Amino acid sequence: MPASSFREGAREGFRAFLPLSVGLIPWALVTGMAMISTGFTPAQAMGMNVIVFAGTAQLGTLPLIGIGAPLWLIVVTALALNLRFVIFSAAVAQGFRGIGTPTRWFAGHLLTDGVFACCLEKMLKVEDPRWRLGYYLAPSVWSWLLWQSFALIGVFAAGSIPKHWSLEFMATIALLMLLVPLARQRPMLVAALSSGATAIALRGMPLRLGLIVAIVVGILAGFAAEHWHAKGEAQ
Amino acid sequence: MSAEAGLWLSFILIGLATTLPRASFIVLGNRVRLPSVVQRALRYAPAAALAAIVAPDVLVVGADFAPLNPKLAGVVAAVAAATFSRNPWLPFIAGMTVLLGLRAMGG
Known part of the structure; x- marks a missing residue:
């Protein structure tokens, strides 16, 4: 097996995901701004962003945190919002055959809707585990970087981007662009x-x-x- | 427990409530094999999940089913752009232009 197959997979995964990843930008901006308007300090906001790394779970729990809801309700809400990931995780699990457990934890932590929808088919088809890992991790790490950077911009831009720009509609379009070919x-x-x-x-x-x-x-x-x-x- | 500590505890628990579902079957892997019927059925999960997220977002305004709205027009423009062009950015430009254009016209 050529040592470069990881990089080959990474390159191909990145290329497939790049246009779709634009949809993360408005979500990250909106999430960053929402955390500040909940009353978090920038450090708390970025802390949540790094620990949770999930737009739906973050945006879904912020109103509950804001009104001082009990911790159990916040956690149950987060679980409900994330149940779909059990389905995604089961669907993509075979794509990690031949890959070690610590790497699987890392990959699992980085699983997102966009990367799942983009990578599933090839993850199940391709034989070479190194190629598969590269194909999955490149878009995942790219998503993580985009998510953190643009949430940070959102944290500091909170209040200065007009709401009527409806930037979150770009996320809707991105999800549709995943759906249309399917x-x-x-x-x-x-x-x-x-x-x-x-x-x-x-x-x-x-x-x-x-x-x-x-x-x-x-x-x-x-x-x-x-x-x-x-x-x-x-x- | 101080409010600050309580907040960080909630971040950690929300984080666990996110990472555990995500990692579940990826980590369990071959130790727990889903029956092949279930695996084949799960191929429909992405399309189903995407539609379940997008449809209410586009077709529901406030709490009401209201399909004729600027968002739907934006979606039609984006899908048309994706169908007739290979440029990956064009659907975003077309969708946003139509949405903001119609909103500006008071649509």
């Missing part, structure tokens, strides 16, 4: 449509549990569509 396959499209409709129908559920139900419904719908599709081909 949805070209019929069962994936079915999964996305069912999940999206369920999420809208259940938007009133507490702790964003509707999101988790929607993901499960989408997975089941996609799986069912795959079976019907296969049956249709066989006949």
